[in-house]
Amino acid sequence: MKQLGAGLAVALSAALALGVVTSSAGAACQEPVVVAEFVSMQDIPESVTTDDDGNLYVTNGGAILKRPPGGSFSPFATLPIDAFALGVKVGPDGCVYTVSTSLTVGVDAAFVWRACEPDEVEVFAELDHAGAPNDLAFGPGGALYVTDPVLGRIWKVDTGGNPSVFADHPLLDGVAADPALTFRPLGANGIAVDKRGKNLYVSNTDQASVVRIPLNGSAHTPRTFVQDSALRGADGVAFDRSGTLFVAVNGRDALVEIKSNGAVTELESGAPLDSPSSLVFGATHADQHQLYLVSSAFLRTLGISPGTPAPALLRLRANVKGLPLP
Numbered sequence: 001m002k003q004l005g006a007g008l009a010v011a012l013s014a015a016l017a018l019g020v021v022t023s024s025a026g027a028a029c030q031e032p033v034v035v036a037e038f039v040s041m042q043d044i045p046e047s048v049t050t051d052d053d054g055n056l057y058v059t060n061g062g063a064i065l066k067r068p069p070g071g072s073f074s075p076f077a078t079l080p081i082d083a084f085a086l087g088v089k090v091g092p093d094g095c096v097y098t099v100s101t102s103l104t105v106g107v108d109a110a111f112v113w114r115a116c117e118p119d120e121v122e123v124f125a126e127l128d129h130a131g132a133p134n135d136l137a138f139g140p141g142g143a144l145y146v147t148d149p150v151l152g153r154i155w156k157v158d159t160g161g162n163p164s165v166f167a168d169h170p171l172l173d174g175v176a177a178d179p180a181l182t183f184r185p186l187g188a189n190g191i192a193v194d195k196r197g198k199n200l201y202v203s204n205t206d207q208a209s210v211v212r213i214p215l216n217g218s219a220h221t222p223r224t225f226v227q228d229s230a231l232r233g234a235d236g237v238a239f240d241r242s243g244t245l246f247v248a249v250n251g252r253d254a255l256v257e258i259k260s261n262g263a264v265t266e267l268e269s270g271a272p273l274d275s276p277s278s279l280v281f282g283a284t285h286a287d288q289h290q291l292y293l294v295s296s297a298f299l300r301t302l303g304i305s306p307g308t309p310a311p312a313l314l315r316l317r318a319n320v321k322g323l324p325l326p
Contacts, residue, residue, distance in 0.1 A: 030316045030317040031268065031316060032272055032273065032293060032314040032316040033272075034272055034312045034314055035313045036073060037311070038060065038312060043061070044061065044297065044311060045059065045065075045277075045295075045296055045313065046058075046084070046085070046278065046296050047088045047098075047135070048293070048294045049325070050280050050281075050283045050325075051283065052283050052284070053069075053283075053284070054068070054282065054284040054286065055068050056313070057088050057090070057096055058313060059085035059086060059088045059098055060085075061084060062078055062079045062085055062100075063075055063077070063078045063085065064076045064085060064088060064096060064098055064115060066118075067313075069284070069286070069287075075119075076118055076119075077096065077115040077120070079098075079100055079113060080121060081100075081102070081107060082102055082109075083100040083101060083104075083107065083109035083111075084100060085100050086135065087135035087136045087146075088136075089137065089138060089325065090325070091142070091144070092138060092142045093116070094116070095114045095115060096114070096115045097114050097124065097144065098112075099127075099133035099134065099135070100133070101133065108129040110126070110128055110132065111124075111127065112124045112133070112146060112157055112163075124157070125155075125161045125163045127146065127148070127163055128151060130150075130151065131148040131150045131153065132148060132149065132150040133147070134147045134149050134188075134189055135147045135190050135191045137192055137200070137325075137326070139197065139215055140197045140215065141159075142159045143156055143157065144156070145157075145166060145200055146191075147188040148188065149187045149189045150174070150184070150186070151168075152168065152169070152170070152172040152187040152188060153165060153168045153172060153188065154200070154202065154213065166220055167220045167222060169222045171204065171207070171211050171223075172188040172202065172222060173187040173206075173207075174186045174204075174207075178206065179206055180205050180232050181205065181250065181251050181299070181304070182304060183304065185206055186205040187204050187205065188204060189204065189205045189236075190203040190234065190235050190236040190248070192237045192238055192239055194239065195239065195323055197326065198214065198215055199214055200213040200215060201213075201237060203236075203237050205233060205234055205250070206232075207227065208227055208231040208233075208234065209227040209228075209234075210258060212224075212225040226258055226262045226264060230249070230256050230264050230266050231247060231256060232249070232251055232252065233249050233251015234248070234250070234251075234256075235247075235250035235277045236276075236278035236294075238279045238281055238323075239322070239323040240318060240320040240322050241320055241322065242260070242320045243259075244258065246267075246279055248277055248278060250275050250276060250277050250296070251275075251299075253269055253274060253275065253276065254269040254270075255267045255268040255269070255276060272295065272310060273295055274295040274300060274309065274310045275296045275297050275298055275299045276293050276295050276314075278294045278296075279291055279292060279294070280292050280325070281318070281321070283324060288321040288322055289317050289318055289319070289320075289321055290315050290316075290317060290322075291316050291322065292313060292315050293313070294312075294314075295313075295314060296311060297311035
């Protein structure tokens with residue numbers, strides 16, 4: 001695959017925002033297989049999502065890549081600043097949204113970006129540049145919820161692009177004394193909306209937990225849904241239609257499922273998983289059982305973990321269809 005990364009220095013900013021295969025009899029019934037490799041050492045794919053037509057979008061460095069069903073990745077949009085694109089989602093308006101951060105001195109990069117056409121990127125919202133927005137999810141009414149693992153915060157951005165603090169709580173904080181990914185405390189990370197559209201589910205990288213936050217009412221107080229050592233280093237999350245939550249455990253090269261009753265099962269670990277950072281179910285009739293995962297490989301790319309980096313897009317088949325994204 002042609003190099004499309006934004007460079008190692010920018011790739012490290014993902015860290016601020018932010019191994020033999022085993023099988024289980026859980027919801028995921030096939031071992032992960034590689035769909036596409038990112039062969040450049042500068043490639044650190046971070047997040048994946050889909051649209052209703054089955055196109056996949058992956059953030060990689062400062063770019064958003066697009067892959068049509070059965071096709072290959074090509075550039076869709078590139079951020080106009082020296083920044084790293086992280087979480088990505090397709091909005092109710094059909095536009096592609098991503099968030100960004102940067103390590104470059106003097107570059108304020110805590111933005112939500114919107115691309116409604118190829119190569120047409122605009123700032124949708126500006127957040128607190130002291131933080132590092134990481135992942136995003138659309139809720140009822142088109143509101144956008146954004147995690148910030150550095151500030152330990154959830155932002156809410158209305159349809160006009162106006163941000164406000166939705167939740168700020170110790171359960172969303174990183175653990176300064178014992179960061180899971182070693183280089184910096186990281187709290188609230190992956191985010192998803194449940195089937196009824198009533199709660200946010202948010203992974204906490206350092207606290208090895210998933211919290212639940214009510215969307216309705218005035219008190220958006222996080223409560224621990226589950227805390228388990230298998231979740232240490234947790235990153236992206238995605239629901240299937242039965243209410244099972246799948247978690248990409250970046251820090252352990254693992255894929256974990258959490259049943260609606262809180263039971264935790266490790267489904268896969270080790271190669272080809274390499275710092276898995278994001279996952280999404282397919283949206284079309286042909287691939288609703290397919291769970292796509294991004295192996296960012298950034299811990300090995302940055303020399304934090306030993307071994308040769310293997311950044312890739314993976315997929316495995318699940319017994320239950322994925323929950324459609326809002």
